[in-house]
Amino acid sequence: MRKASLSLLALFGIAASIGAQPLVVQSYMSDEAPKNAFAALVAEFQKQNPAIKVTVNTVAHEQFKTQLVNYLTAKDAPDVLTWFAGFRMQQYAMKGLLEPLPESTFPGGSFVKEFPAAFKPAASYNSKIYFMPQSWYWWAVYYNKDVFAQYKLSVPKTWDEFLSVCETLKQNGVAPVSIGAKDTWTAGGWFDYMNVAVNGGTAHQKLTGGTVSYTDPSVLKTFGYIADLAKKGYILENAASYSWQEAVTPLVEGTAGMYLMGQFIMDSVPADKKASIDFFSFPKVGRPDYGVDTPTDGFMIPAKAKNKAAAKKFLAFIATKKAQDMMNVTLGRLSANMTGAIPNAEAERGLAMVKGAAFAAQFYDRDAPEEMAAKGMNAIVDILQAPDSYKDILTALDKERVRIYADLK
Amino acid sequence: MKKSIGAPPWAPWAFLALPLILYAVWVILPICQSLAFAFTKRDSIVYGIQWVGFRNFARLLGDPTFWLAIKNNIIWLALFLLVPIPLGLGVAMLFNNEHRGNKVYKTLFYLPMTLSFAVIGTIWMWIYSPDFGVLNGFLRAIGLEELAKPWLGDKRYMTGALVAVGVWRQVPYVMILYLAGLKGVPAELVEAAMIDGATWGQRLRHIVIPLLAPATVVAMTISIIDSLRAFDIIYVMTNTKARAAEVLASYMYTSAFGYSDFGYGSAIAVVQFLITLAFILVYIGRVLRDETER
Amino acid sequence: METRKNGPDARKTLLTLLFYVFSTLIVALWLLPILIAVFTSLKSMDEIMGSSKMWTPPKVLHWENFTRVWNKVGMSAYVLNTFLITVPSVVGALLVSSLSGFALAFYRFRLNKAVLVLFIAGMLIPFQMLMIPVFRLSDALSLRDTRPGVILFHIAFQLGFCTFFLRNFMRTIPFSLVEAPRIDGASEWTIYRKIIMPLSISSLAALGVLEFTWIWNDLLWSLVLIQSDSLKPVTLGLANMQGEFVSYYNMTAAGSIIAAIAPLGVFLLFQRYFISGLTVGAEKG
Numbered sequence: 001m002r003k004a005s006l007s008l009l010a011l012f013g014i015a016a017s018i019g020a021q022p023l024v025v026q027s028y029m030s031d032e033a034p035k036n037a038f039a040a041l042v043a044e045f046q047k048q049n050p051a052i053k054v055t056v057n058t059v060a061h062e063q064f065k066t067q068l069v070n071y072l073t074a075k076d077a078p079d080v081l082t083w084f085a086g087f088r089m090q091q092y093a094m095k096g097l098l099e100p101l102p103e104s105t106f107p108g109g110s111f112v113k114e115f116p117a118a119f120k121p122a123a124s125y126n127s128k129i130y131f132m133p134q135s136w137y138w139w140a141v142y143y144n145k146d147v148f149a150q151y152k153l154s155v156p157k158t159w160d161e162f163l164s165v166c167e168t169l170k171q172n173g174v175a176p177v178s179i180g181a182k183d184t185w186t187a188g189g190w191f192d193y194m195n196v197a198v199n200g201g202t203a204h205q206k207l208t209g210g211t212v213s214y215t216d217p218s219v220l221k222t223f224g225y226i227a228d229l230a231k232k233g234y235i236l237e238n239a240a241s242y243s244w245q246e247a248v249t250p251l252v253e254g255t256a257g258m259y260l261m262g263q264f265i266m267d268s269v270p271a272d273k274k275a276s277i278d279f280f281s282f283p284k285v286g287r288p289d290y291g292v293d294t295p296t297d298g299f300m301i302p303a304k305a306k307n308k309a310a311a312k313k314f315l316a317f318i319a320t321k322k323a324q325d326m327m328n329v330t331l332g333r334l335s336a337n338m339t340g341a342i343p344n345a346e347a348e349r350g351l352a353m354v355k356g357a358a359f360a361a362q363f364y365d366r367d368a369p370e371e372m373a374a375k376g377m378n379a380i381v382d383i384l385q386a387p388d389s390y391k392d393i394l395t396a397l398d399k400e401r402v403r404i405y406a407d408l409k
Numbered sequence: 410m411k412k413s414i415g416a417p418p419w420a421p422w423a424f425l426a427l428p429l430i431l432y433a434v435w436v437i438l439p440i441c442q443s444l445a446f447a448f449t450k451r452d453s454i455v456y457g458i459q460w461v462g463f464r465n466f467a468r469l470l471g472d473p474t475f476w477l478a479i480k481n482n483i484i485w486l487a488l489f490l491l492v493p494i495p496l497g498l499g500v501a502m503l504f505n506n507e508h509r510g511n512k513v514y515k516t517l518f519y520l521p522m523t524l525s526f527a528v529i530g531t532i533w534m535w536i537y538s539p540d541f542g543v544l545n546g547f548l549r550a551i552g553l554e555e556l557a558k559p560w561l562g563d564k565r566y567m568t569g570a571l572v573a574v575g576v577w578r579q580v581p582y583v584m585i586l587y588l589a590g591l592k593g594v595p596a597e598l599v600e601a602a603m604i605d606g607a608t609w610g611q612r613l614r615h616i617v618i619p620l621l622a623p624a625t626v627v628a629m630t631i632s633i634i635d636s637l638r639a640f641d642i643i644y645v646m647t648n649t650k651a652r653a654a655e656v657l658a659s660y661m662y663t664s665a666f667g668y669s670d671f672g673y674g675s676a677i678a679v680v681q682f683l684i685t686l687a688f689i690l691v692y693i694g695r696v697l698r699d700e701t702e703r
Numbered sequence: 704m705e706t707r708k709n710g711p712d713a714r715k716t717l718l719t720l721l722f723y724v725f726s727t728l729i730v731a732l733w734l735l736p737i738l739i740a741v742f743t744s745l746k747s748m749d750e751i752m753g754s755s756k757m758w759t760p761p762k763v764l765h766w767e768n769f770t771r772v773w774n775k776v777g778m779s780a781y782v783l784n785t786f787l788i789t790v791p792s793v794v795g796a797l798l799v800s801s802l803s804g805f806a807l808a809f810y811r812f813r814l815n816k817a818v819l820v821l822f823i824a825g826m827l828i829p830f831q832m833l834m835i836p837v838f839r840l841s842d843a844l845s846l847r848d849t850r851p852g853v854i855l856f857h858i859a860f861q862l863g864f865c866t867f868f869l870r871n872f873m874r875t876i877p878f879s880l881v882e883a884p885r886i887d888g889a890s891e892w893t894i895y896r897k898i899i900m901p902l903s904i905s906s907l908a909a910l911g912v913l914e915f916t917w918i919w920n921d922l923l924w925s926l927v928l929i930q931s932d933s934l935k936p937v938t939l940g941l942a943n944m945q946g947e948f949v950s951y952y953n954m955t956a957a958g959s960i961i962a963a964i965a966p967l968g969v970f971l972l973f974q975r976y977f978i979s980g981l982t983v984g985a986e987k988g
Contacts (some may be wrong), residue, residue, distance in 0.1 A: 032947045062648065209444055220807075443833060640829075678831065682829060689827055
């Protein structure tokens, strides 16, 4: 009897696996916390959809970026890819490599039923939607509260206050600003926040759009501020030796005071130290308004995907409040879904900061062509190491700008 | 050359068929494609070819990073010829005897060659780290604080630090080649040279080194190829951002995969290929000429 | 015990002593980085962070770092995958290149040198140059993300070096060993199979050790050609692990050591063939 039922089970098992539609998800979430959260999410989808057999392949983030074009153009492309909203997604949509998502894909019947209308432009190209947003987060100046308390520092609101905080920290042997410049993208935050603070959002959009010169006086002014920080010795010593995670350690241990970074910095802060780390809004530099970086992460379907029906089903699942909460509450990020729960008090404040902003960018390397952003971020790291020659560095960078944007046409 | 008695003329081709087909499809064809890509625009490889003639090559000439890469490759080449070859020879001579346990020494010394670059990169990162790194820790411990540097964070030391890792891996390789070469040298000659201390240097110069000339040629060839193709160590130790340590291979990779400019990347690869070829042709030409006919 | 004090013997003893002193010193110096990795792999994170002296041996041996990496990170599957790619690739590369090596070493024909140069040129190419064309080719042939696809590529890609190496070895085999059986009416295949291959064993073994190390340690080609986690080799697994456990030096070290065991084992196993097998290649260039 038992034997019979076992073989019956086996039979069903085989039948199920033959009938199951395969769904291949290619993911760059290789860091511990997001990887585990995503695995839990996929398990939930799997439970609800036994007819679909989900396989998740994880590729280290930097390697994923180099292979993306390969994934998109392969004959049997993966069905779902993790990616970013904005220019870096839109250029693939423009080349016809992505599958559009009809409004009916979204569980509520349309994009704006689930997500803020403000998210639509970065998820669309040519009035078609190609991107299912999952989570977003803010960049801000993270700081060590214990260190600030020890030296009786309060959160700086203006650039002058910021500089005086830096000076106090430096006097006390604490590196004012940590940055893991071995990963050059960490400099991208400085580029966005500094330039928006100095020149405002519209001017910043023109710069990432390639129509303003990097030697324009307004841009020189932005980089002058950054160079000034380096000249005054406010940047963590040997910053270029550290990856972004390695540079978190001095902040956590209190040998560095502040770190301009995305919310995901908290993934790398040990659980028992999380209470010591907090963030504040980038200081204002002579303008009444301020901007924020709010990169949006999510998913897209290659035009050559094998199993688009299942892929859309998966994306529809990802879009629901429940699924977004599963991922984002765990990680402390904000859900793209309007009804998503706000995970904690920290996120509450992050959201308030974003809502008060006059301008929101994705991120330097998501708003500008990758070569431009990569070279721009290299330039910033160079400036941090040789602040006196920042004008020469920008002159060289601008030559690249002219060529890169001309090449895109 | 003797006439090959009785061998049908198709015989070599029967043996060559399978290797040549595999090689042509998987290596020669892609090389030709890459050569062609060097004359195309950016990522037109992916989206439909647009020819741009020699524009990528013209851009190379005015690109400071390209010249930086050439300069760094020359540093790699010079250090790869100057350090691992004498050192590898020295170690090989040291181990080339009948003392008990010399096999253990040989085996242990060869260990670095069996490690993958990812592993090598991880280990050396711990050595070079500016604060907790072993190297700086050691320098501080012996009171040479001022020599403790951010080895991979400072433009001035980056290439040197990376070449050092390459040399560390290369010396065992060269040692093995010389050990193999020393098998062809009568042991008594080396023994004699070792025992007769007064003329040790002379014997080395006049007896051993000339006899090892073939092994030296192989060691040099491999060092030239490896130094001009240097990539993996740089790739793993700089988080794929070589910057001041850029060499041709890493710059090719950065251009093609970091900037999605496959046309430009292919042009860099072509230049690198031609430079390596120039070095090697001289050597191959000589070897093939010197070969006895059969 | 009788000790003789005459010159050469004393000198010999001194030389022996010097051999052990110098050999120990240089081996210790050279293996220091590896020793640090071994120590690190056996420490707890507290011990690593508590002292900046990574070169000190662990106070308590934390073997569980290895079991955690083996089980939790799935190293066991990665290691198995690597074997399933490496062994067929090495065997294939040796067999196929023995054919071309044989043809180029023993036949006189017009294009002999040209074919040889073609194989040598393949050794010189900056291999990153081939990443995109090879990806497209594998995709077009539906071999992308399959084990046979990676194996075929490795075999083809290693043919240049292997052919060059084996041809040089085979040229040292006296030509009469080919001519005599030919006169006796042996087929060309028999000569290859029954005479030349058995004579080439040590050379094949030495080459096999080198190839095993190279293919086992390959990272970039697996990255390009393999998409599924279920097929990934240990080098890619290690790369993912470094993202996942970036600040756990002990785990990363343990993973690195696990990844290095197989090529080391193969080297130890075939060691006695290794140097003698390389000899001729080195002599003849």
